[in-house]
Amino acid sequence: MTISKSSTGIRLRVPCVEDGAAIWELVKNTRVLDINSPYSYLMFARYFQNTCVAAEDAGKIVGFVSAFRSPAAAEVIFVWQVAVEEAYRRRGLGMAMLTHLLNSQACRGIRFLEITVTPSNQAASSLYRRLAKELGVRCEIYPCFPGWLFPGGKHEDEMMFRIGPLKEMSRKD
Numbered sequence: 001m002t003i004s005k006s007s008t009g010i011r012l013r014v015p016c017v018e019d020g021a022a023i024w025e026l027v028k029n030t031r032v033l034d035i036n037s038p039y040s041y042l043m044f045a046r047y048f049q050n051t052c053v054a055a056e057d058a059g060k061i062v063g064f065v066s067a068f069r070s071p072a073a074a075e076v077i078f079v080w081q082v083a084v085e086e087a088y089r090r091r092g093l094g095m096a097m098l099t100h101l102l103n104s105q106a107c108r109g110i111r112f113l114e115i116t117v118t119p120s121n122q123a124a125s126s127l128y129r130r131l132a133k134e135l136g137v138r139c140e141i142y143p144c145f146p147g148w149l150f151p152g153g154k155h156e157d158e159m160m161f162r163i164g165p166l167k168e169m170s171r172k173d
């Protein structure tokens, strides 16, 4: 796993329920991601722990990835949210957390990473295109959840980014 540009000291690990409140704050502070209930982050930390990544710097949660293996397609990992605290951005942390996840034992047999992105989120779409490029695989983009499916009539479309087919990665655990 590589964290470049002076991010040394950041530890990537699975989250625990004690991280739930800090993860909720981190996601809220992005002001871009949908903020879900504090309970949902506890649930991910307990029931999907091995497919999530927490980035910790000096005891503080500065990055988070939540994901799960698709119950309907064993070769797919669906990434739900990726968040990096503002002061830690553009140092390779987002990329490092995703690579760490794909390298983990929990992702054994995964061939596709799926994530949805809104068209206005340039940082996210650049990150996932860059991930596909670094992995040497395709990034297919197609509509997933159109805005009209969401209540209130104000949500952007969610576009699917499907990255793969992935080769077997070198496992770190």
Ligand SMILES: CC(C)(COP(=O)(O)OP(=O)(O)OC[C@H]1O[C@@H](n2cnc3c(N)ncnc32)[C@H](O)[C@@H]1OP(=O)(O)O)[C@@H](O)C(=O)NCCC(=O)NCCS
Pocket (backbone or CB within 6 Å): 030, 032, 033, 081, 082, 083, 084, 085, 088, 089, 090, 091, 092, 093, 094, 095, 096, 115, 116, 117, 121, 122, 123, 124, 126, 127, 128, 130
């Ligand atoms: C998207 C996000 C997770 C990226 O995290 P990050 O740690 O800054 O990303 P990285 O440093 O690993 O960036 C890797 C590459 O992604 C692309 N990228 C990341 N942020 C970018 C931005 N703001 N603008 C354009 N490209 C960007 C670049 O290609 C970058 O490589 P480079 O810095 O060498 O040019 C972070 O900006 C964030 O938390 N945003 C708010 C929440 C969010 O939008 N999450 C994703 C929703 S699906």
